Amino acid sequence: MTPPVNTAVEAGSAPLPEAPPPRLSSSGGGRWRGLAATVAISILPWIVAVALWELAWSQKWMTTSLFPPPSVFLAYVIENDFRVGFARDAMPIPVAIVASAYRVLAGLALGFVGAIATGILISLSRTASLIIFPFVRGLAPIAPIAWIPLGIVLFGIGNGTAVFVVFTGIYFILTINTVVAVQAVDKRMIKTARSFGASPRQIWAWVIFPAVLPQVFTMLRLNFFAAWMAVLAAEMVGLKNGLGMIIMLGREMFNPNLILVGLLMVGITGYLVDAFLVFVQRRVLWWQSENVK
Amino acid sequence: MKSLVCRGVSKVWQSSHGLETEALRRIDLTIASGEFVAILGPSGSGKSTLLELIAGLEERTTGQVLLDGVAVTEPIPNVVMVFQEHSLFPWLTVADNVAFGLKMKGVPAAERAARVKAVLDRVRLTKFAKHYPHQLSGGMKQRVALARALVESPDLILMDEPFAALDFQTRVLMQRFLLDVWQEFKATIVFVTHHIDEAVLLADRVLVMSASPGRIIDEVTVDLPRPRSATTPGFNEYRVRLTEQLEKQVSSIDEAA
Secondary structure (H helix, E strand, O other), rough: OOOHHHHHHHOOOOOOOOOHHHOOOOOOOHHHHHHHHHHHHHHHHHHHHHHHHHHHOOHHHHHOOOOOOOOHHHHHHHOOOOOEOOOOOOOHHHHHHHHHHHHHHHHHHHHHHHHHHHHHHHOOHHHHHHHHHHHHHOOOOOOOOHHHHHHHHHHOOHHHHHHHHHHHHHHHHHHHHHHHHHHOOHHHHHHHHHHHOOOHHHHHHHHHOOOOOOHHHHHHHHHHHHHHHHHHHHHHOOOOOOOHHHHHHHHHOHHHHHHHHHHHHHHHHHHHHHHHHHHHHHHOOHHHHOOOO | EEEEEEEEEEEEEEEEOOOOEEEEEEEEEEEOOOEEEEEOOOOOOOOHHHHHHHHHHOOEEEEEEEEEEEEOOOOOOEEEOOOOOOOOOOOHHEEEEHHHHHOOOOOHHHHHHHHHHHHHOOOOHHOOOOHHHOOOOOOHHHHHHHHHHHHHOEEEEEEOOOOOOOOOHHHHHHHHHHHHHHHHHHHHEEEEOHHHHHHHHHEEEEEEOOOEEEEEEEEOOOOOOOOOOOOOOHHHHHHHHHHHHHHHHHHHHHHHH
């Protein structure tokens, strides 16, 4: 044992921060100023667009009254106590947001878990692969929206249909993705595990499963928007609540304020759910970058 | 472990299209306990395949691999493999990576923790026990890989070009570190490399392999005092002899191609 060797190894290695990943570290004022500047720059286009919109409205450049600016439709929402609809059926907007977000998240969660389980089953068993895989590949190209009529027939008007639509919209694609990801797991990692005495079952649980998780999750995020659209479409054609219903209600009542409020809420909610998925991807399933070459 | 013997070991790869590739042809070798043997050869000489056959990770086509007289057909507990890179599990901390093999074998948590701590102290990575591989430098990752092997108290360590991806300085330090560890743990090491200096620097004995199919074409006992360096008197003669052997191999590949 020669201590100098080790200190030198330390010195020879790349400088390493004491604090774990750089993204977790914060260096005080400079960082916040940088953040403020970033936020300011990203908000700027919105301010300009809204200002032009308000200007066009107040100067009567638009001959139609069907495209009210935020000052008008937001005032409408406040006047109505954040509720939309007729007296007895009126629904608070937050309830609509929660309803839509719940449907899409429930469908995504079921689809994700189901797809990983099916994908692993297909990879494990040749028989399962022969039976299930062609079926999955045949159903994968069907757009989530196309499942709506079948969902309504099967589950009626309600949450079941929405969850079904999101589930079918992502399940088949993610299953294929899981199968591909399993094949792409670095063989050296598997050999290492075997040489350390891991049984086939342990290799699946401790090596292959964690290796494919982040990749399939990335695919989930990419398919989230299609699923989100499908939920809105389902709400438009049948379900009794949710953000899609607010937009359709606005159309039926010839109330452009409602349509625009609905659009705004769809945008914000979709953004927040996507931000949540990114958060999970970065903080919980962060090892992807190491795996994908 | 007392001895590792390969007798007439061959390996033929069969592709799904029915094409056969002969990777190894009739390998005979005997390695004694505590020996440090380097296997030197050009790429495509089946060095890694030979190592995987010894580790019980691949099935041989003919011949026998005997560890203390017992045929190796599957991975065995006291033989561990250290790969070049990408073999640490990125989702596990340094400590969990090192504990992996013990956990798979059902070693109780308390004993696991104690053994991991001891070996991390030895490779000077205690401070980094909670770090993840992507937060470490190349040299540190390789020390984790070595720690993961040492924690098993192995009799035989198989190393597949473990330092090939490291820069010169880190590589030299890792080589010294490996020799320290080898002398301390009294393990047997089979070390695959394509780097002539590395083989002469580290090994008691160098086996030279030919390119496809892999055969052992020369065996050189390195009779130099330790610690060695490239400036040790006599070092150059070994280097010249091995370089000639390898160059011959390269020319024969060139003619074949």
